[in-house]
Amino acid sequence: MKEKFKRLFSGGLGQMTIPIIALALLVIFNLIRDTSFFSIGIMHNNDGNAVLSGNIITIINGASELAILAMGMTLVTAACGGQDISVGAAAAIAGSVFVKVLKASTAISGGTVVLAFLCACIVAMLFALFNGTLVAVFKIQPMIATLILYTCGRSIAYWINGGATPTVYSSIITAIGGFIPGIPVPTPVLIVVVMALLFRVLFHFTSLRLFTQSVGINGDAARLNGINSTFIKLLSFLILGVCVAVSGCIGVSRLGLINHETLLLDIEMDTILAVAIGGNSLGGGKFKIGGSIIGAYVIQTLTITLYAMKVSSTDVKAYKAIVIILMVVIGSPVVKERFGKFMARLVHGSKRVSVKGVEE
């Protein structure tokens, strides 16, 4: 018991400590504030389907794009030790391609949607390849390399749309962005589950996790051990590209239109935050995708909680910032070390003699 206690407070529960505690705190806070916050009901939507409703569903549904992007971002962060800040812009491009292909066909059937998604995927992967080449081959820091696409990505999306914000009407698109008739769970949530399972399968049947971590921890050592670090980095970007295409298509399907300016706006920042809250080092190395997914839900819960407290959508950022800072301060190495020492002193009841420099 004592040992467990100690582990928990010295952050020994592993990297999942912070996200789980944060999520738990948010849930408790909401329960105190409003006991009915987490009630789930069933209502009928416009099409007459019975669907789940309630704040939890809104949170889980709303965080779908973020969760999917966070999965891919975790991989890139782990392999390259940097972040892709162009995911929002790339998602706008992918969404534009998605709509463009749908618009080109006369009738929207299941086949055209698949085709459109594949096209979006290919385009997103091409841009990811561009980012990946800059990072892996030319050895440019990821943030700078992706700054290029961040600067011009949304303009490229605008260009693809020809300076308009086209809309698509189709029952299939509505089903992707909302509910499939007969299934009460929102479709984006199902897509997140599928993506998470795909990652699980990928890591189960390949050595990608090990390779990515070793490239992230020490690229040169990994190379000397026979791992093609350039390829691993490129691969992580390509996987992120797929995630970007998926989330871009979900974002488009939700509204049934592509707006290059507002589609997944500022999501790159939230994604990186989700990765960091998930306890992953932003400097690369070891990673847990589960942590990032929980991080994404933490952010969304926070946002929805603030909305429920009647904070306007533009003001949310300020409160979010305060919570973020509190969270990272609690999780910072300095505070952890001090607190761990304090707890140890409390448990042992006596001052421990520590030699300076031993821990270094």
Place this chain on the structure above:
Amino acid sequence: MKGTIFQRREPLNDTQLLMTITIGIFVVMYMLAVILLGGGFLHAQQIFDMLNDNASLVIVSCGLTIVMIGGGIDISVGAVTSLVVMSCVLYLNKGGNIFISILLAVGIGLVFGLVQGFLISYMEIQPFIVTLAGMFFARGMTTILSVNPQKVDHEAFSKLRDTKIEISWLGYKAKNGNLVPARIELGVVVAVVCVILAFLLLKYLRLGRGFYAIGGNQKSALMLGINVKLTRFMSYVICGLLSGISGYVFMMHTGAGNATNAAGMEMNAIAASIIGGTLLTGGVGNVIGTLFGVLTLTTIKKIVVSSGLNDPWWQSITTGGMLCFFILLQSIVLGRRAKKKKT
């Protein structure tokens, strides 16, 4: 005598090399613009206009360059600028004093710098996360202060805003024959002073040399007896201070506060620093290069507009392309030098 001037004892270091490339490309690009598009690019006013419009960006980029030389990053600068503009506008509209409004601007910037610097260097939290939170906070506070655009309605401030330095011999003849003198806003003077001070700080002061040291190799810097934590802290404080000043200059240029002020300025500032030859890994960079980085960015935009690519997307696409070019160029040049050193 001749020998000492024309023969360098040592080859250019990375900072000087990248800066030289930037300045060279700026000059070539500007000359191309003059030859191909002519007209407006020949007037001195064109350069002054570029500075008038971008004085606050120059100041912000200087601060960012200092942070980046120290191996950090600050993405809150644009948001802080916007917050400063909004608070000063609201303060002045309540009938405030100009002197106190300047103190307010500098104070807000300083507070952001102090808090962020403390969290980053003493609490050892990743700079990206801290300054991201700072950016969110500043943007959120701006909209909490006012969602609607606010115009300054203050007599003394209007006088200050409209004060322009006029240089008649650099002016040009307008179509109706009148001589239009070249105009420089006060903000440009502030910006130039900031650049010079930052340059002197980086070149001659112990603190400035410390930035290069901790950015180049933190462990070596520690072993040399440099107070790494304090030095990093100071880099964020200076950056915050410059963001505050930049906010005031921004307000002097626009004369109004808006929640979307300075949107995307942090990325423009990062781009300007990179084009100016600063490496995000730290240890290499120069504020003079950054100044030319801002000018290069602006020249590209001007060229795009004057060459008739009027569709709204061309500006940022060409900026992105230019950024790509510079980043690749740096990577190749530095990669080659590293290879040469090894052999």
